[in-house]
Amino acid sequence: MANRLEPDDLSPPEEWSAPERRLWSAFRDGSMLDLRTGVATGDASAGGAEWGPERQIRAHVIAFLLLDGPPATPGKVRALRVSGARVTGELDLTSATIDCEIDFDACSFSDVLSLRHATTLAIYLQGSHLPELSAEALHCPSLDMRDAVVEGNVWIQASDFTVDLNLDRAKVGGWINGNVLTIGAWFNGRFGLSVGKWLSLASARIGGVDLRQADIGLSGGTEEALGAHLLACDTFWASDIRVAHGIILSGAQINGEAVLSKAVVYGAPSGKPAIRLDEIHARRLEIDTAREDAASVSLRGATIGKLIDRPQGGPLLEMDALTYARLEPLPPRSTRMRLAWLNESLGDRYMPQPYEQLAAAYRVLGHDSEARRVLRAKYRHHRSTLPWTTKIWDWLQDVVAGYGYRPALAGGWLVALTLLGTLVFSINEPQRSEPGRGPAFNPTVYTLDLLLPIIDFGQEKAFVSASGQQWFSYVLIALGWILATTLVAGLTRVLGRS
DSSP states (O other): OOOOOOOGGGSSOOOOOOOHHHHHHHHHHTTEEOOOOSSSSHHHHGGGGOOOOGGEEHHHHHHHHHOOOOOOOOTTOOOOEEEEEEESEEEEEETTTTSEEEESSEEEEEOOOETTBBBBBBOOOOOOOSSSEOOOEEEEEEETTTEEESSOOOOOOOOOEEEEEOTTOEEESSSSEEETTTEEEEEEEEESSOOOOOOOOOOEEEEEOOOOEEEETSSSOSOSEEETTTEEEEEOOOOTOOOEOOETTTOEEEEEEEEOOTTTSSSOOSSSSEOOOOEEEEEEEOOOTTTOOOOEEOTTTOEEEEEEEEETOOOOEETTEEEEEEESOOOOHHHHHHHHHHHHHTOOOOOOOHHHHHHHHHHHTTOOHHHHHHHHHHHHHHHTOOOHHHHHHHHHHHHHHHHGTTTTHHHHHHHHHHHHHHHHHHHHHOEEESSOOOOOHHHHHHHHHHHSSSOOOSSHEEEEHHHHHHHHHHHHHHHHHHHHHHHHHHHHHHHHHO
């Protein structure tokens, strides 16, 4: 009992104003001090500079309570909770260790709020108005800034929030620097978060990022307004987001899904992708957005489990070394649509890997015939890069056997030529090379003997075509060799790839 304060020691300093003395009592009880008038227009925190002394609390009074304040009322838990107050002066809590919650509800700050390197319990700034927030390397469970307005910048780089950071519907005139930020659960910036210049989450480690319907960078700047390269998170939701100049998620590790559907990027520099997802790893990526909203997306070296996009009217994709296990939508008989999608994105460049990746996606679904069509399209695209002398041989492989992916086509040619030869040699039979000897003439077998290399049915040696038919026989022999060699070359390619 010797260390217990006397009753007089538990009273606020006499020089404190009436609202400050009331805050002393509320602090000890952990209760909310409500200084609002009840009139919505008069209580808006943006107009806090006009509030009279009955609503003003000096910053050093708040610092005293948080750092050297009185003990809690018996049976209560201390907390600083105030609503509708005008905080005058700079509230500097740099490097402070604070053992109670801080709640500024719809308050107005005349100067910067500094929480750099501080360690606190949860902080609530919902609906408040601040010139700037400096909270680098802050350690606390949660920072709630829903509906807050920050005229300048928000500095939270290297901070550690064990639970979450809530910026739903907040308005930030400058930028948010969240580089190397750590959040145990969610970074929420949904439903109208507005950031004037840029938001950076480079190398941050976050449970989930939710930026649905956010507006970022629409009031100035020339660089990509949303940068989160090397971000690590479980979920990244950014559907219906509006961003100036570009989005960067290169190198991000997303254990769950990344959703960028209906994302709108304004003013992307010419020649640069609107959304950069190079070398991203994501279990599921959804980029179902319109080309007029995001002209191009770079997925170079990305590794995706399931890729969901808009193949018709969607953004052009840079797909060099992109790998994905599943692609949607990929319905049956969609080869023409997907090949047009590839051709639009590749343009005149020939890259075999995007074709092979698309074919693999068809095979996963059991659409083997469509996978073969994609691979034939790959070789046709490759033919456009060859010199004319090589193009002829390549064209023959395509026409005769579909590069080995349509061996039945070669059989069709063989049947057609056999029928033609049978007709010609039925009308005008060749003469026996040795009269009275050899097998009876059969126009079909004779034609096959000419067409099929190596195989010998005995007809070609037993009969000699008349002079007018000799050239026709030579043509059949040549076509037979072309059929055989192109078919063997195609099948060798197919079997070698598999």
